[in-house]
Amino acid sequence: MKQKQAILLVSFGTSYLKSKEKTIDKLLEKTAESFPDYRIYQAWTSKVIIKILKERNNIVIPAIEEAMAQIHSEGIEKLIVQPTHFINGIENETMEELVLQHAAPGLDIRFGDPLLTSTEDHKAVLQAVIREFSQLPREEALVYMGHGTTHHANSVYAALDYMLKDMGCLNFFMGTVEAYPDLDALIRQVTRTKARKVHLAPFMLVAGDHANNDMAGDHKDSWKSQFEAAGYEVECHLKGLGEYEGIRDIYMEHLRKAIEKSF
Structure with a gap:
């Protein structure tokens, strides 16, 4: 049976x-x-x-x-x-x-x-991300907002950022809202490029509270407002990875x- x-x-x-x-x-x-x-x-x-x-x-x-x-x-x-x-x-x-x-x-x-368990997983996830933004002009930057954690597994976000660059996406950046790489680090990194416009997108399953408020909110501490204060035109993409x-x-x-x- x-x-x-x-x-x-x-x-x-x-x-x-x-x-x-x-x-x-x-x-x-x-x-x-x-x-x-x-x-x-x-x-x-x-x-x-x-x-x-x-x-x-x-x-x-x-x-x-x-x-x-x-x-x-x-x-x-x-x-x-x-x-x-x-x-x-x-x-x-x-x-x-x-x-x-x-x-x-x-x-x-x-x-x-x-989702992000093996190196093969990391590559597959980033390939999906790159396909999603394949039409992004080289003079514009894409900044992903991950969640972040105090757990040692948080190191995966820095590894993903490194892997993006290794895959040729020098204008793609990976950060977190609650850990490192943080917003200050991301602004410094984007400033080293010639980007004039920044695209923000959640690196989270859903486009929930972090995406709508911490990333795309109109309050002065949001990622959108902070990048605008740094002199960039900002476009937010409220689409979860799911x-x-x-x-x-x-x-x-x-x-x-x-x-x-x-x-």
Whole structure:
């Protein structure tokens, strides 16, 4: 008798419904299309955002504990957990601990890799980024805003910036809103180029609060305002990486690898 198998897609979540529809929802759809023999579940890790959506929009998204309880109640025996997290940082480690803590006895669990796990992942993600902005004039700069973390995995952002230059994109820059490379470092780097215009884009799954406020907000501390104060024309692109078809393909490849090495 065939065992019941499932995929649990885990995201931080977002309160921006339009971005949710274009990113997390699309990933769920693609997962269901790519793996028709698996039941598909989702869970979000942000209890604050889950609460906002329930109270404001009457949208119910399960937390990990609730998703694992449902998985147990429906008799799932084999589970692949695929995070939409970007790095193997604090969020991902905490997620894995919660899943294991709330797993039913005997449930066989495997974890897929976050987006930026291997050097091959880094190259594939940057190739998707480069395709997205392939028409950008050489005299204009693209600055990506990543999240950043106090975890040692934060070093991936500097590595990505280095890799962009190695791939010939001397006018592409990678920074973070909460760690290094920070905004001051990015302004210094862009100043060393001949760029007159700066394009800002979120290096995050969704175009949520960081993208709309910290990056594109009109307040004086936003990245947009700071680059304008430095003398640049600024254009903001409010499109999360989850909207890029190439990025969704990488997540599916991570799922395939997890399934191949599992059970």
